[in-house]
């Protein structure tokens with residue numbers, strides 16, 4: 001079986017397992033909110049970000065509110081997310097740039113996204129996939145781990161860029177965004193970092209993880 005054939009099977013199995021692919025970050029469809037959540041998600045769980053977002057979006061309900069926010073007050077709200085001073089600065093500056101350069105909207109262009117403070121390739125790809133339905137692989141920790149276990153990346157690969165590149169070449173463009181949401185759910189439910197539930201895994205026969213039978 002080629003890697004392409006295996007990828008096709010994996011996509012189909014995960015689609016059947018999780019028909020409703022959902023972004024783990026909760027927002028009401030306003031594009032700038034997903035950007036803010038993405039900035040807050042650095043080294044923080046999605047659950048914590050979603051919790052903090054409730055009071056954050058209540059206190060600052062528009063994108064221009066962030067551009068003019070008091071940094072100390074904003075940082076205090078963001079404290080539970082960790083790295084809160086940096087995240088406060090990045091959030092304020094990124095929202096100010098949206099207002100100044102993009103009419104308050106999130107741009108789709110990769111270069112413009114990467115110019116926003118606190119936005120790396122992972123978040124830029126999330127924004128491109130979720131807001132614009134563009135082909136994009138979000139190489140987060142689950143995606144990197146599972147791609148390696150399935151043999152889509154070289155043994156021991158922990159590189160987000162290498163994972164993104166490998167999966168972009170293997171997963172059909174129209175499937176990429178939803179596939180990444182499914183991988184996150186799969187990584188939480190079954191293919192966890194420490195104790196993957198291999199005996200219950202529908203990908204068992206496709207998996208290259210040497211520990212899978214344990």
Ligand code: SF4
Nearest residue numbers: 191196198201207209
């Ligand atoms: Fe993950 Fe185990 Fe399934 Fe392989 S068999 S994908 S290691 S849960």
